[in-house]
């Protein structure tokens with residue numbers, strides 16, 4: 001075996017360059033990473049030591065061609081670490097993390113490389129570049145500059161120190177949060193206090209207690225947002241209050257797990273780093289490299305939504321208060337009562353029982369007659385199972401995707417079932433990214449976490465799981481339709497505040513009448529889903545949206561407020577800062593707490609969404625406006641699909657995304673469709 005070649009060191013010869021999963025063994029990874037990094041550093045050295053004047057070809061195109069072996073091993077390794085992890089992989093990942101970070105820094109902060117990019121950027125108007133290449137130059141210059149490549153040596157040292165200190169602080173924030181979340185789990189003595197929970201939930205609480213040495217008691221563990229799923233069903237008001245109060249106490253109790261000082265120091269250091277890089281605030285630094293471009297643009301949108309959301313939440317509050325009275329309650333509705341009375345009102349008003357829908361959502365029908373069917377109607381593409389091609393696990397199925405004329409589009413790999421070796425959630429991934437420069441095709445994957453039914457039983461999906469499948473397939477289409485020259489622009493390689501937009505749009509087809517009628521059939525009888533069930537789902541769409549929008553906006557505003565402080569500002573009190581920020585936009589209703597408070601806001605203080613939590617609703621503006629366009633223009637037609645594919649999906653990150661949007665929509669996005677969807681008028 002010693003002389004078997006390392007499969008990562010040359011492009012795969014399988015169809016679509018599918019990685020040869022059958023040949024890959026654990027001992028191939030580390031040598032391939034080492035060889036791949038060394039190869040890329042040699043390629044970069046060849047660029048920086050070239051005595052010829054910098055050109056697009058000898059600098060940017062050479063960079064785009066560099067690191068292909070590293071790319072091959074990294075995509076396979078990191079795909080597997082999410083989809084089918086092993087102890088070997090987990091250990092190697094830890095070993096590789098600092099090496100890969102140092103590798104990226106060595107290239108990004110290389111002064112000779114930056115000098116060549118900057119020289120090209122300086123002369124950009126005289127270079128007569130095609131639009132994609134002009135954009136490539138702009139992106140390289142911006143990214144390297146924002147990473148600090150243009151700083152003096154002394155400032156680079158300061159930057160490295162700030163980065164290191166910030167990485168320590170954000171890791172500590174995360175550890176404190178985890179510890180406080182565990183410490184604050186609610187202990188219940190008497191099972192009667194858990195009235196309203198199901199048998200499975202009660203036995204989970206008993207097990208959680210036993211694990212903590214509290215046999216005979218019950219423990220309710222906290223989850224990440226402020227709210228908790230059990231708040232909707234616990235009938236005991238005191239237990240609800242204890243649960244929500246515990247949730248909101250994370251990180252503010254003093255002692256070693258208190259996160260308040262960390263919030264203050266992290267935001268202070270981020271502001272200082274932003275100033276070093278030439279920006280007024282961290283939010284300005286982050287949004288400069290997003291479609292939003294400035295914190296002012298983000299604030300304008302959030303300010304526009306906040307008053308209507310707050311007003312709707314107050315109306316919802318009144319109808320919940322009425323439900324309290326009707327129930328014989330003689331108390332003011334509190335935050336911990338919201339979910340409980342919302343469920344009562346929802347049942348009374350819409351009679352929606354989502355479990356009644358499962359028999360109509362059989363996985364194979366949803367996939368073939370729903371998800372694939374909608375794509376065929378829109379884009380003319382067809383899907384052929386390729387059982388002869390194997391992926392990382394027998395449960396991952398390979399499909400070949402072709403255009404209407406039979407020309408190839410790429411491979412789609414579907415891995416839907418949950419496994420112990422798979423991380424939670426759902427995601428899309430590109431195994432091979434399209435590029436005409438490199439001559440590479442496209443392979444995309446979708447991972448879900450659907451519990452596997454007993455052998456011989458059908459897989460019946462929940463409403464949310466069907467939504468997720470349509471959503472992730474929207475990302476897959478973004479990857480499959482890539483039509484770009486440079487690999488860094490393929491498919492979903494777009495800004496963070498833009499990437500969710502195509503996947504959100506694809507969700508619209510789930511309930512589109514022609515699509516729904518085609519797939520939502522009873523798995524046993526073949527009967528269509530009853531129309532009144534469909535109608536009730538549609539009618540209940542804006543129910544409780546005032547609350548949902550308010551709690552989200554409050555968190556997005558806090559994230560922005562913390563990151564709009566400048567290096568000169570001194571903030572000393574977390575609670576006072578939060579209260580002032582929320583009051584300024586009218587989102588300070590105590591019955592509607594923010595989705596995350598600062599001391600347990602992992603997205604913004606340790607999760608990479610700093611100054612970026614606004615992204616979800618930002619891309620939803622484009623999504624809702626696009627759904628309106630499809631609806632106005634005849635819906636599910638080839639002409640509509642082709643327009644969306646050619647002008648938007650295929651462009652990927654190869655140009656200004658908002659210009660692509662304008663080309664597709666004929667104008668900039670309007671916010672009205674989002675206001676309608678969320679009932680914010």
Ligand SMILES: [Zn+2]
Pocket residue numbers: 471472475500503
């Ligand atoms: Zn997504």
